[in-house]
Amino acid sequence: MATTTETKIAEKEPWFSKKERVLMTDPLLDNNPITIQVLGVCSALAVTSLVYPSFVMAIAVVFVCAFANLFTSLLRNTIPKAVRLIVQLVIIATLVTLVNEALKAINYPVYKQLSVYIGLIITNCIVMGRLEAFAMANKPWRSFLDGIGNGLGYGLILIVVGFFRELFGKGTLLAGSPIPMFIIGAGEDYWIDTTTPGQWGNTLFWWYANNNLMVMSVAAMFVIAVMIWWQRSRNPKLVDIS
C-alpha cells in the first residue's frame, strides 16, 4: 500500500519531466526575456561591450533569479497581497547584497570589476517580472527552474551581443578575463591581430578597422534588433505578440 502511494507521488511530480524542461528551454528562444518579453533591455545595453562582464553578469542574474523565485515561491501563500511587491524587492535586494558580500570575500578583483553591475541586478525587470508572473503562483521547484531558465535566456542574449560588440568594436574576445584567447600568436589577448604583417588576421582582414560604434551602447540596440528580426522570421507565430 505504502509503496503504491509513493510511486504515485513520484509519477505525479517527476523532477525533470518534459513540462519542467520546457521551463528552462523556453526562455532561451521562444519566450526569451529580452527579445520576446522585452525585459531587462537597459542592462543588456550597458554591460555588453565586452564578453567577460556579460558572462559574469549572466551568472549573477541566473543565481539571483533562481533563488529569488525559489524563496518567493516558498513564501507565496504567506506574503500579504498588499505588500507583495515590497516583499519581492526585499528578497531580491537581500540576495544581491549577499552575492556582493560573498564575491568581495571570495574574489576581490572580480568584485571590483563588477560591483556596479551586481547592484544593477536589483533593478533588472526580469527578476521581479518572473517573481510576479510565475513564482507567486507556482511550486518552489518549478519556480526555481523557471528562474534558471530566464536567467540563462537573459545571459545568452548578453553573451551573443557581447561577442559581436567586442569582436567588431575592439577586435578582441574575452578581454580582461582570466582566460586570455591565445588562439593566434602574439598580440596580448587579441584574437584577430589585424595589424602585424604575417599574421593571418592581417592577411585576411587588413581592410578592417575597429568600429567604435560597436563599443557604444547603441550597437547593442542594433544587435538585439537583428536577433529579434531573425527570431521572428524563423517563427512567424512570434510576430506581434510582444
Next chain:
Amino acid sequence: MEGHYLSLLPENLPCTCDRAHDNQKVETMSTSYIYTFALIMTVVVAALLAGSKVVLEPIASKNEDIFNKRQILEAISTPLTAAGQDLASMSDDQVLEIFEKQVDQTVVSATGEPMEGMMAIEVDMAKERKKAESERMYPVYEVNFDGQSFYIFSVRGSGLWDAIWGNIALEGDMNTVAGVSFDHAGETPGLGAEIKDNAAWKAQFVGKKIYNDEGKFVSVTARKGGAIDKNHEVDGLSGATVTADGVTDMLYKGLKSYEPYMEEAETATTSMNLN
C-alpha cells in the same frame, strides 16, 4: 500558460486566483498580519545581512588590502618584470612580503614635510580630497630593489561617471615615469574602463617626463587624436575622451601637489651627493 509571454499581462497575474484556492489564507491577510509579516521579514533579513557582514568582512578587508598593495606595485610592474619578479604571477603572501621588506612608506604634508608615525597605506585619498588643500596628507612609497629606487605617488580625480584614482611611479630622478596603475569606481567597460584594463595604453606612460627641458612641471597629458609631444604626451582613448581628460587632470593636479616633496627630496639627494 505559466512561463508563457502572456503570463506577464495583467489579467494573468496569479495573486488573486491563487488566494481563492486557499480561503484560510485570505482571512489571515489582516492589517495586523501584514505588520507582523513585515516585522518578521525585516528582522530576518537584517540578521541575515548583519551576520554575513560580520563573517565575511574580515576576509574582504584583507582581500582589499592585498588588492590595494598590488595596485601600488603595479605602477612599477615594468622594472619588477625586468628584475624577474612578475607581479601577475606573484602570490598574495609575496606581495605582502615585498611591501614589508622593500617598501618605505612615508606620509607627507602639503608642504612636503614628512609626518611622523603614519603609514602611507593608511591614507584614504577619498577623504583627503575633501579636506582643504593645505591640510591634505599624501602617501609616498619608496621601493628599493636591485639597487634602484622608485617613488610611487597616489593621485585621485574624476572620470566621466565617478571617481578615478591611480599610482604613478617615478624613477630616482623624480622626473621619468617608471609606470602607472589606474582604477575607477564606475567607468564604462570597454570605454573609460580602458584606463585600468588596457595594458598597452598604460605602457605608453613608461619613460615619459613630468618636467620639461626648462625644469618646469608639465605632467603627462593624454591627447585626443594621438600624442604629438613624445616626451610629455600619450595617446588619448577613443570613445573615452572625458575619462582620458580626467586622467590628464588627475595627473597634473595630483603630481603638482607632490612638488614640494619632490623638490625637498631632490635637494636632499643633491646635498648628499655633495657631501
